[in-house]
Amino acid sequence: MSHPEPNIVSDPTAEDASTGADASPSYPSEPADPAAAPSGPAGQPEPADQTDPAGPSGATPTDDEADKPRWRRDATIFLGGQTVSLFGSMLVQYAIMWHLTLETKSGGVLALAAVFGFLPQAVVSIFGGVWADRLNRKFLIIAADASIAVTTLALALLMLSGSDDLWFIYAALAIRSVGAGIQMPAVSSLLPQLVPVSKLMRVNGINGSIQSAMTLLAPAVAAGVYASASIVAIFFVDVVTAVIGIGLLALIPVTKVLRADLAAGEKVGYFDDLVGGLRYLRGHTFVRWVLGLYAVVFLLIVAPSYLTPLMVVRTFGEEVWKLTANELAFSFGAIVGGVLLATWGGLKNRVAMIVGATFVFGVLSVGLGMSTNMWVFFTFMFLLGVAVPAFATTSMTVLQETVEPDRQGRVFGFVGIVMALAMPLGMLIFGPLADRYSVESLLIVSGALMFVVIAVATLVPSGRRAMRAADEHTSVTV
Secondary structure (H helix, E strand, O other), X not given: OOOOOXXXXXXXXXXXXXXXXXXXXXXXXXXXXXXXXXEOOOOOEOHHHOOOOOOHHHOOOOOOHHHOOOHHHHHHHHHHHHHHHHHHHHHHHHHHHHHHHHHHOOHHHHHHHHHHHHHHHHHHHHHHHHHHHHOOHHHHHHHHHHHHHHHHHHHHHHHHOOOOOHHHHHHHHHHHXXXXXXHHHHHHHHHHHHOOHHHHHHHHHHHHHHHHHHHHHHHXXXXXXXXXXXXXXXXXXXXXXXXXXXXXXXXXXXXXXXXXXXXXXXXXXXXHHHHHHHHHHHHOHHHHHHHHHHHHHHHHHHHHHHXXXXXXXXXXXXXXXXXXXXXXXXXXXXXXXXXXXXHHOOOOOHHHHHHHHHHHHHHXXXXXXXXXXXXXXXXXXXXXXXXXXXXXXXXXXXXXXXXXXXXXXXXXXXXXXXXXXXXXXXXXXXXXXXXXXXXXXHHHHHXXXXXXXXXXXXXXXXXXXXXXXXXXXXXXHO
């Protein structure tokens, strides 16, 4: 089943129980643009569109460990179910790509598969985010998982009956992608309902390490099942993992998030919520700054990293073990980075950590491009993997610590769009360039652009305010 990356905010009414090293930061926003919010009967902004002029500090989730005595049990069950579900999803992803490659040997077929696999998620994510803020996130995830599992089962039965038309596969990919677009915002905003705010970074780090480990295990298992049985067998495995994931999630009590922006009994339309989410982003400079930086860095680092196998083949040789070593170096690095983040907890100054990780990306990208020794190149790939959680996990955590619980679904809907579009858009840009220029030069340019991004991100007013607020918070909590 198609499965988004789970990320991790909590009850805003909980009283802060932690003022120590694990206390979660609160970052400011600019006052909302008065023109951006509709006026109520008295000319005042509607509650759903208000942005706290002092930033989210008044509504930001506070540490609520005392209110969640079973958080370790719930988080373990939830992450266990998501891990099983993710494993099945990755098996299907590898199997479909290999099946289409072996059966058609067509680049056009693979391109269409990528379109059907990514584009629906990008389109649906923003709507899925609204649903995640309006409905019970647990039941939303279960419904999406079940729909994807039924689709996968239907495709398996069709292929068993001899119907293996490409459009059946494309349709299944599209439905799975729609499910991922619904799941991603719900999953990203559900775990904070289970985990205390002060533990988000550590839990996110554990989750990231598990996902990285799956990238090592899933291809090997998929290859074994595909070679010994068939793609249909992998589809059945995915259905079983979906059932297990749904069953584990059903064990966790989850309530619908209370809407702090609505009065008791007040209702708001779906599209009003959608517009409210857009206005929230426009009025909340810090959240917009984090999302903008995340999108640009994701674009600059993901696509070039996908070109590193091409550099290995062109520069160091075509042996398969070298390509394998390249992938293993990055994956092991990501596992190590996630474990380090889970045990350490990261810097209290989240913004400094995000900017620092971006700088490291730039240095490592330039280093990869300048590498003339294969083992030096693999070392840089390992270090790049180590650095990824410092940026990606911290970016997600700071959003979860900052955005109010009843708006997180919509914010993570926009994150889902970035995640779905960054790789194909980046490859659309860097792929053709790699046929005209060396991968080395593209990696160096990507690294140099990363330094430009840092300069712009820290010099714009919202960036300066974010750094200043992070420094002030650190001085208070130290």
